[in-house]
Amino acid sequence: MLSNPIEQFNIVSLIPFNFMGFRYNISLTNSSLFMIITCFTIVLVTCGVISFKKVFPNNWQVFVESIYDFLFTNIVTEINGKKGRLFFPLIFTLFLFISIGNLIGMVPFSFTFTSHIVITLGLSLSFFIGLTITGIYMHGFHFLSLFVPKGVPIVLLPLLFVIEFISYVSRGFSLAIRLFANMMAGHALVKILAGFAYVMLTANGIIPLLEFIPIFIITAIYVLEIGVAILQAYVFSVLICIYLNDTLYLH
Template sequence: MLSNPIEQFNIVSLIPLNLIGFKYNISLTNSSLFMLITCFSVLIIACGAISFKKVFPNHWQVFVEYIYDFLFMSLVTEINGKKGRLFFPLIFTLFLFISIGNLVGMVPFSFTFTSHIVITLGLSLSFFIGLIIYGIYLHGFHFISLFIPKGVPVVLLPLLFVIEFISYVSRGFSLAIRLFANMMAGHALVKILAGFAYVMLGLGGIFPLFEFIPILIITAIYVLELGVAVLQAYVFSVLICIYLNDSLYLH
């Protein structure tokens, strides 16, 4: 792994499982294992705060209530209004799932499942397609007005409709690529710098004296990656709320 920083993203089968004569592979992989760990972590964090609620809350309950209040007031209600509050449990769970998954992936020798495009693309497209279906359910055929800018001349209408439609569809893909690229690039950079520090240590001579330089850089980038892990979860949730706003209000 010192020679190839991309090897840390390999999906490895931990418990091989096959159905119907090896036709369907449902093996437990490192990716699915850490997704399960993330799901249980979300349950522990959320249910733990609810189970031990007090008039004078402890630090655990205050922390969860702060996240709850921040997402409810500063994100869902501010962007989507009262209509969007119906989707708050979904946004709250989504934020916790991505942020905890990213933070768990920062633990040494763990696995970051959000560093795979197939995971982030499946997550983004499932939300994106669901919001389109909900928008059609609310507005019917009038949902198509989302792709027609107001005050456009009839001559330019077909061209602008195609441009707006392509721009709208690309949201689902850009949402996935943003999360995948940030997590993969950050982990690869940390691995490259760690390998560089290891090589300097093995060279001997005066090189070990300068080993603290890449170590300091690694520490700084690692702290930055912790912030990026939470920030990317917030950005993902914000964009989902913006797309939900389009489905609710058609603007």
């Protein structure tokens, strides 16, 4: 049992390693370990469903292909059109990385790397910077028109330009905070309820049946948290596609 709900988010060095003396610490931590596990799981999930020896796909292959078709048709193509199909492998990998990482973090005594702001911020900023560079490469100086709404009077143009620019920059931070906050709050709530259920079961209360009520509550919260884990991956992917649409087509 953890001593407090925040202890599950501690970064622990598993294999210490310092590069150039102690100047750079590149040790293998529990966070990096579970990111590596997530990457290997993605490879197993995607490569394991490919079978050229079977005429009819099995249930697992149908399930993965359904996710593939849903992301390709209902998200990437619907939001970004034909131009966005070029970026579909990136969106598909992003969805699998976040969703599988979140689901692995739901296993007891594992670690959820998306519950750390440094991970989600690095992930969101990398996409934000990449989309910005892509937009500048595709449109040149015309990319600045993204910060100028159509039909704006010249008098209000400087003010609205600043507002649109701040709104654009905040995208990278809002993505990171949304994913980090939901995963951290959900895991902390599960830990608190688990500790409460353990206390109730060992308290020898007056009505024994009431001792099992926290068990039912934590089970429902746990199932809800699994849904949130998948939903956050979906929301992150959809928002990236919306930002990609602005990059491809501007206003």
